């Protein structure tokens with residue numbers, strides 16, 4: 001057995017499936033790509049940032065060296081329907097899409113409260129976080145039907161902030177993620193008899209660039225958030241990716257229309273434990 005066969009086992013939970021991941025160049029999208037490849041899927045990584053995509057692809061080759069599936073990248077700005085349509089259609093050569101992970105999202109630093117959120121930031125946030133998910137869902141459905149697929153899984157990244165309130169406002173972001181939950185629920189019911197499942201992923205605040213760049217080394221800002229975690233720590237992207245893997249696979253065949261919360265218990269907590277934080281798993285791409 002080659003060294004990597006024990007280190008990077010292939011279990012085949014997604015064997016034969018073709019997946020598209022938006023926002024695949026970093027964070028949750030990159031960790032998910034690596035897991036999907038290790039589980040036998042073929043993955044088209046898409047992102048608006050081509051430079052980051054190239055680096056991310058190299059990382060996937062390094063960390064899933066024995067993967068049997070195809071791996072490719074494509075530029076895709078999810079706010080442009082033509083971009084989404086092009087990348088979804090490009091999978092026709094592979095046999096059509098089976099799994100669509102609409103994961104790209106932004107949390108803009110100028111997003112604020114009802115008074116101070118600039119209209120252009122509101123519009124941009126809805127364009128990426130809501131319209132992008134609509135376009136991704138729409139073209140996934142068209143492709144699933146065209147290829148006469150008997151099942152499909154669409155996972156849309158929402159957020160815990162769509163479920164609980166916070167006094168640190170980011171009104172456009174919160175509203176956009178609430179829209180993802182509602183839209184995904186409706187899609188799930190409309191397409192249930194085609195066996196096309198739609199679930200929302202609701203991550204808690206994570207240790208990824210999206211949030212951590214904004215928090216920087218401001219200890220007070222960090223503490224204000226960490227105190228609400230029963231574990232005392234932010235989530236890791238790999239912990240979200242493991243949930244996405246389950247939702248993408250046929251193991252979750254009866255899981256549909258859920259707000260799939262992966263938050264270390266945060267949304268169920270009132271008074272959290274004192275003491276040192278619980279250990280976190282290591283991400284694959286560090």
Ligand SMILES: NC(=O)c1ccc[n+]([C@@H]2O[C@H](COP(=O)([O-])OP(=O)(O)OC[C@H]3O[C@@H](n4cnc5c(N)ncnc54)[C@H](O)[C@@H]3O)[C@@H](O)[C@H]2O)c1
Nearest residue numbers: 023026027028048077078104105159203205206208210211
């Ligand atoms: N990080 C958190 O704390 C957190 C918490 C809850 C939900 N989320 C959600 O998880 C998803 C992934 O976030 P992440 O934490 O991995 O962040 P990330 O910033 O590491 O990844 C987001 C990716 O989306 C890409 N992107 C941005 N605009 C795009 C566009 N118009 N078209 C295509 N790609 C675009 C970025 O280039 C980036 O690679 C987002 O939807 C985010 O809102 C994150």
